[in-house]
Amino acid sequence: MRQSLPSALARLTRVARPRSRSGARPHVIYLAIGFPPAAKSSAYRLRETANQFAALDWDVTVVTICEEAWEREYGLDHSLSAGVDPRIRVVELPLARKDLETDIRNFSEARSLRPREWIEQQRKRDLTVFPEPVFGGWRFALEKAVLRIHREHPADLLVASCAPYVNLAPTWRLWEEHRVPYVVDFRDGWSLDVITGEAAFPEKSPAGRWEKKVLEQAGAIWCVNDPIARFYQERYPSVADRVRVVRNGFDEDGVPTVEHRVDPEAGLTFGYLGSINFSPVLLDEVLTGWRMARRDDPLIARSTFEVRGHIGAGALREANAHMELLRAAEPDGVVFGGPVAKADVAGTYARWDALVLMLVGGAYVTSGKVYEYAASGLPVMSAHEVDHDAARVLAGHPLWTGAVGLEPVRLAESFREAGKLAVGATEADRAAARAHAHRYTRGAQLRPAVRAATELAAAPNPSTEAVATGGGRS
Structure with a gap:
């Protein structure tokens, strides 16, 4: 009311x-x-x-x-x-x-x-x-x-x-x-x-x-x-x-419940969902790591990276350095799709094969999205500092690639590892990932x-x- x-x-x-x-x-x-x-x-x-x-x-x-x-x-x-x-x-x-x-x-x-x-x-x-x-x-x-x-x-x-x-x-x-x-x-x-x-x-x-x-x-x-x-x-x-x-x-209605099917021949879809409130430098490092992974891994080369969320506020909404980086990365399979309504969150995760957790900060930052990511049943690759509270939430998650820092060469390794997990994960693995996150329901x-x-x-x-x-x- x-x-x-x-x-x-x-x-x-x-x-x-x-x-x-x-x-x-x-x-x-x-x-x-x-x-x-x-x-x-x-x-x-x-x-x-x-x-x-x-x-x-x-x-x-x-x-x-x-x-x-x-x-x-x-x-x-x-x-x-x-x-x-x-x-x-x-x-x-x-x-x-x-x-x-x-x-x-x-x-x-x-x-x-x-x-x-x-x-x-x-x-x-x-x-x-x-x-x-x-x-x-x-x-x-x-x-x-x-x-x-x-x-x-x-x-x-x-x-x-x-x-x-x-x-x-x-x-x-x-x-x-x-x-x-x-x-x-x-x-x-x-x-x-x-x-x-x-x-x-x-x-x-x-x-x-x-x-x-x-x-x-x-x-x-x-x-x-x-x-x-x-x-x-x-x-x-x-x-x-x-x-x-x-x-x-996380909200239980925000994670997919359907059986996930991967088509490696068609390529994978990596996804990021969340407000883009980190620096352009961090985004550039992730995109550089993505390009390096595409250069060295045929699976990643035929895959896409979809970025969804709010970028900027007021007059700077979708008119800033982040958008310039994303537009420049379009030839490398990077797509920006704008914000996602709450009602469409679960469906968005259901379309993706692996998640990219881009976060600012370190030991004092958790982020709300990490819980949703953990509960999605999808592989999660981290793009944040090693000493980050989100890493404590993900510790023990069976489909997490680990926190490796923000050097592009290490991020490229994580993209490749997440791709392998996406192709090789069984429904039992996905169920174990959801079970790991169950204690974090909102x-x-x-x-x-x-x-x-x-x-x-x-x-x-x-x-x-x-x-x-x-x-x-x-």
Whole structure:
């Protein structure tokens, strides 16, 4: 049920069902910017989290931003919305990234004449409201929305999914004024640069002070993998026992279930599915490895490499260095097919014979797609650093070629190995690959965490003595 803020609030009702502290059916406000139909990789996790609360008979109010905002960015995928529990209320706020506006008729004179300076000034204004560029300026609109929702239909719990980290501002405001317990779903973490593994900002910086005070009062802090969780446990020892690993996982309707048949004489189809948010350098290394494999291996030479997903946002959507590389590789059997709707994911995997897992980062990055890849029953070749958390997920997978780094010559070897696995794999091998990934179903990952979060609403209000106040409304 997708509504604007006024209409959503007008229709909120209570029904006599399982009780919260207030005696009514428990109500969770879920700050989930990127909720379906936003074509964002985070949308799967957001949808499943909301669905899990609804399955436990909670009233769920999702707060996100308007569809027009997503049309500016990666776009919309309405097939994602089909899997949202119909009892969930979705409140859309009229917020959007001004920097992604492409209609020059909406540009100010300053932006038209000095676009770079305009962006810089916009970033500075955002940071004066909340210490996060691009999204910081949304703080007061989010606070106002959350307080109004709570006033009309009191919340027993708030869950804030980050990024954007400005979601922490309304989380704190509701805690300050009404002591509503909350969970922070950090996913990748704020003060951690998951690419470098270094701290993104000092503890005494504005962002550091915000993070510290919000985490100190959080009922639970969710992270997507063990390295990120350890980072937060070490950075904030006082909350270490509240830090929990809640992996992304895969949706069972997103993997093929039909018997896979390979025609080596016609050639194989290698596939990549996911947002292309890694550097052009990484893509170039993979394409170079692909060309080397085609030169030396007759099977790969008559095969194709299909790349699917979102490339760029706003004015740079499919108009960037990545696209130039892909177009240049077309004579080498490389095809770019654009994004894939959620409803078509399983069918896309069913057409492919082997998967190419291109990922940025290292030990602190997992990626949501690795679970889907692992569960597909197809051979998986890795194109990422050797010390990568995705390698921990794939360890023991019977159809994985292993992590060999990003040197083209090593990647060429992996392409050849994946081709051999695709031709030689039996249905028993594919079944073993699916079984390896079974523990990573998205529901299995989120269900225990959501159940534990619901217990916060039934607990007595925490002591207010330790509440940090510095910078709360500055």
